[in-house]
Amino acid sequence: MKCKKDHCLYLKRWEVKGVKHILIVCVDVDDLTLAGSHPSSINDLKAKLSAKFTMRDLGELYYLIKMEIKRDLERNTLNLSQQKYINDLLDKFQMRDCTPVPTPQAKRVILRKEKTLTQEQIAARRLIKEGLVRGTRPDIANAVRELSKYHSCYSKTHYRVAQRVLKYLKGTSKYGIHYNGNSTFKLEPYSDASFANAYKERKSVTGYVSLLAGACIT
Structure with missing residues (x-):
C-alpha cells in the first residue's frame, strides 16, 4: 500500500497467529530500501521483485x-x-582548511535583498543549494531557512553567512541523529516562535520539532 503522506514509501501490515508483521519499501529513483519486522518476509519480497525485475542485492x-x-x-x-x-x-x-566556528549563525548579521547578480552570489546559491544537509542536521535548519529566502538576490554578506554554516559543519561533522530502540516509542512534538525578529517586516518565525525514539524525525 502506498503511503498517503509520502508517495515514495510503501507499507504492508499483516498478522499470522497473533504475530504482527510489517514490510516497508522506500523508493529513490531506481534504488529500493527494504525493511521489515522479520528477515524471512524481506527475503521473500526480494525474491518476488528479482523474479520480475533485473536487480542487484x-x-x-x-x-x-x-x-x-x-x-x-x-x-x-x-x-x-x-x-x-x-x-x-x-x-x-x-x-577544507577553514577554522570551525561554534554556531551556524552569528549575532547581529542582517541579510538584505540585492538587485545585481555577482560571482559571489552565484557561489552562495550553489553552496546553499548543495549544502542542504538538514536530513541529519536539524541544528542548521534555521540558518538554511534564512539564507534560502534570498535565492535570487545574494551578496558577499550572504556568501560569508553561508560559509559560516559550512565552517560550523566542519567542526561538527561527526554529529548526527541517534535513535534508541529501547526508549519509549512515543511521538513528542514541540514548537516555539520568535517575536517580530524579521528585518523590516517584523514577522515572527515559528519552529517545530518532532521526536521519536529519542531523536528528531521532522
Whole structure:
C-alpha cells in the first residue's frame, strides 16, 4: 500500500497467529530500501521483485542519499550522519582548511535583498543549494531557512553567512541523529516562535520539532 503522506514509501501490515508483521519499501529513483519486522518476509519480497525485475542485492544498508547509516543490533540503536558529504562540500568549495566556528549563525548579521547578480552570489546559491544537509542536521535548519529566502538576490554578506554554516559543519561533522530502540516509542512534538525578529517586516518565525525514539524525525 502506498503511503498517503509520502508517495515514495510503501507499507504492508499483516498478522499470522497473533504475530504482527510489517514490510516497508522506500523508493529513490531506481534504488529500493527494504525493511521489515522479520528477515524471512524481506527475503521473500526480494525474491518476488528479482523474479520480475533485473536487480542487484547490495546487502546491509550503510549509505543512502548522502546519509551514513549505522545500526547496532546489540544495543538496538540507529545512527544517521553525513560526515562524508560534509567533507565533500568542504573540498568542493575549497574550505577544507577553514577554522570551525561554534554556531551556524552569528549575532547581529542582517541579510538584505540585492538587485545585481555577482560571482559571489552565484557561489552562495550553489553552496546553499548543495549544502542542504538538514536530513541529519536539524541544528542548521534555521540558518538554511534564512539564507534560502534570498535565492535570487545574494551578496558577499550572504556568501560569508553561508560559509559560516559550512565552517560550523566542519567542526561538527561527526554529529548526527541517534535513535534508541529501547526508549519509549512515543511521538513528542514541540514548537516555539520568535517575536517580530524579521528585518523590516517584523514577522515572527515559528519552529517545530518532532521526536521519536529519542531523536528528531521532522
